[in-house]
Amino acid sequence: xxxxxxxxxxxxxxxxxxxxxxxxxxxxxxxxxxxxxxxxxxxxxxxxxxxxxxxxxxxxxxxxxxxxxxxx
Amino acid sequence: xxxxxxxxxxxxxxxxxxxxxxxxxxxxxxxxxxxxxxxxxxxxxxxxxxxxxxxxxxxxxxxxxxxxxxxxxxxxxxxxxxxxxxxxxxxxxxxxxxxxxxxxxxxxxxxxxxxxxxxxxxxxxxxxxxxxxxxxxxxxxxxxxxxxxxxxxxxxxxxxxxxxxxxxxxxxxxxxxxxxxxxxxxxxxxxxxxxxxxxxxxxxxxxxxxxxxxxxxxxxxxxxxxxxxxxxxxxxxxxxxxxxxxxxxxxxxxxxxxxxxxxxxxxxxxxxxxxxxxxxxxxxxxxxxxxxxxxxxxxxxxxxxxxxxxxxxxxxxxxxxxxxxxxxxxxxxxxxxxxxxxxxxxxxxxxxxxxxxxxxxxxxxxxxxxxxxxxxxxxxxxxxxxxxxxxxxxxxxxxxxxxxxxxxxxxxxxxxxxxxxxxxxxxxxxxxxxxxxxxxxxxxxxxxxx
Numbered sequence: 410x411x412x413x414x415x416x417x418x419x420x421x422x423x424x425x426x427x428x429x430x431x432x433x434x435x436x437x438x439x440x441x442x443x444x445x446x447x448x449x450x451x452x453x454x455x456x457x458x459x460x461x462x463x464x465x466x467x468x469x470x471x472x473x474x475x476x477x478x479x480x481x
Numbered sequence: 482x483x484x485x486x487x488x489x490x491x492x493x494x495x496x497x498x499x500x501x502x503x504x505x506x507x508x509x510x511x512x513x514x515x516x517x518x519x520x521x522x523x524x525x526x527x528x529x530x531x532x533x534x535x536x537x538x539x540x541x542x543x544x545x546x547x548x549x550x551x552x553x554x555x556x557x558x559x560x561x562x563x564x565x566x567x568x569x570x571x572x573x574x575x576x577x578x579x580x581x582x583x584x585x586x587x588x589x590x591x592x593x594x595x596x597x598x599x600x601x602x603x604x605x606x607x608x609x610x611x612x613x614x615x616x617x618x619x620x621x622x623x624x625x626x627x628x629x630x631x632x633x634x635x636x637x638x639x640x641x642x643x644x645x646x647x648x649x650x651x652x653x654x655x656x657x658x659x660x661x662x663x664x665x666x667x668x669x670x671x672x673x674x675x676x677x678x679x680x681x682x683x684x685x686x687x688x689x690x691x692x693x694x695x696x697x698x699x700x701x702x703x704x705x706x707x708x709x710x711x712x713x714x715x716x717x718x719x720x721x722x723x724x725x726x727x728x729x730x731x732x733x734x735x736x737x738x739x740x741x742x743x744x745x746x747x748x749x750x751x752x753x754x755x756x757x758x759x760x761x762x763x764x765x766x767x768x769x770x771x772x773x774x775x776x777x778x779x780x781x782x783x784x785x786x787x788x789x790x791x792x793x794x795x796x797x798x799x800x801x802x803x804x805x806x807x808x809x810x811x812x813x814x815x816x817x818x819x820x821x822x823x824x825x826x827x828x829x830x831x832x833x834x835x836x837x838x839x840x841x842x843x844x845x846x847x848x849x850x851x852x853x854x855x856x857x858x859x860x861x862x863x864x865x866x867x868x869x870x871x872x873x874x875x876x877x878x879x880x881x882x883x884x885x886x887x888x889x890x891x892x893x894x895x896x897x898x899x900x901x902x903x904x905x906x907x908x909x910x911x912x913x914x915x916x917x918x919x920x921x922x923x924x925x926x927x928x929x930x931x
Contacts, residue, residue: 429747431666436749439804443892444812444834444842447744447754447800452888452907452927455545455573459923460884463915465852465877466818466826468738468758469798475762476678476736477644478621479651 551919554605559861559873595625621648681731732765823856886911905929
């Protein structure tokens with residue numbers, strides 16, 4: 410499972426490193442869709458908090474990295 | 482013959498007039514003469530005029546109900562079974578208000594005012610008092626303030642945020658500075674956030690470990706101090722005569738974070754973001770009411786968990802979103818985490834929103850998580866009294882976890898339920914399990930108003 414995850418991460422990096430095209434504004438309709446935003450959903454906010462309380466790892470997701478509460 | 486000739490001439494003249502009207506220059510679009518009236522006619526085009534006054538841009542409400550079961554509570558040293566209950570319910574609510582205005586330079590200013598309120602009940606908290614009679618719940622209030630300025634020409638931003646969190650055993654004050662800039666073609670964005678939390682951990686000890694005299698007798702009355710610091714004077718019959726809150730000592734905890742992000746549009750369907758943090762913590766990094774039992778001493782005697790006074794964490798992550806076809810979006814995320822306490826962790830998640838209609842989507846999701854054990858962790862009664870640092874909090878144990886569920890999003894152009902200002906509604910359910918036998922469910926609701 411770990412190897413699969415690491416391989417998937419490498420593939421994601423390779424895909425993202427392929428040619429980036431310059432887009433005109435009218436070509437960005439799909440990228441501007443609210444579901445395509447590169448952020449957590451507002452409704453996920455409390456889920457991120459619960460996960461930081463129960464897991465040792467945190468951060469790199471625009472959520473808590475530590476401190477601010479009686480958690481890790 | 483004469484009538485036909487005149488008809489042809491008349492038709493030709495009409496055609497010439499038609500052509501003349503089509504090529505004639507519209508004098509209404511000619512430059513105006515040098516003299517200009519101060520009178521502004523009604524209906525003049527004002528599309529280039531931007532109002533600068535303060536206005537409410539968006540109001541967001543997020544509520545969640547969380548319920549959890551488990552039986553290896555850190556309060557009871559990780560003991561398995563009913564005594565180690567980890568049953569928790571939590572009702573979290575957050576309100577966020579976005580105010581926007583334009584300054585003299587036409588830059589957009591955004592002021593986000595937030596207020597959070599959580600109420601939780603924790604079965605393990607009752608066992609801070611060894612007889613299980615402690616307070617099983619509490620509340621947390623956490624206001625926040627963020628001011629961000631966006632440069633109208635470059636799209637770059639700069640901002641500052643202030644945070645506070647208060648609950649009965651923990652107080653936190655936080656501040657952050659954030660900055661971002663876009664690439665020349667506006668397809669990429671780089672961001673930096675520097676954040677600091679300056680916390681105070683109230684030293685609430687397990688009842689059997691309170692070193693100060695818990696009871697004293699004076700005449701016909703006697704005085705006790707509870708684990709939460711309340712001093713009560715009781716009569717000989719046990720009736721409370723007076724009660725006053727004692728001030729328990731606190732211990733500081735500091736968390737400093739540098740967070741970096743870079744996002745890039747790859748093509749018309751694909752965009753990616755790389756994230757990385759460097760986190761340094763110092764001070765009291767444990768909790769004073771977490772017990773540890775040892776294998777080579779009197780097993781009925783516990784100590785408070787002891788952890789190093791410094792910790793460095795480095796999580797790195799990547800998000801990749803892809804618009805597949807016309808109705809399906811793939812939202813993926815991966816994170817690798819490492820810290821100097823020996824924990825290594827992988828997190829991977831995928832969410833697949835399906836647009837049933839342009840305004841209604843269904844989003845099933847799955848998240849996988851695994852971690853190795855921290856160097857200072859050992860299960861119940863497996864620590865030695867000679868260990869320098871020790872904890873039996875299963876948050877630091879080796880385990881895998883899975884989190885799956887589904888979300889629904891409604892955002893019709895005329896507003897949810899026909900209410901024009903109610904522009905978005907999201908409902909989401911998730912089920913979480915750990916291989917430590919901890920299980921939880923969470924239901925969340927988000928409402929957006931404009």
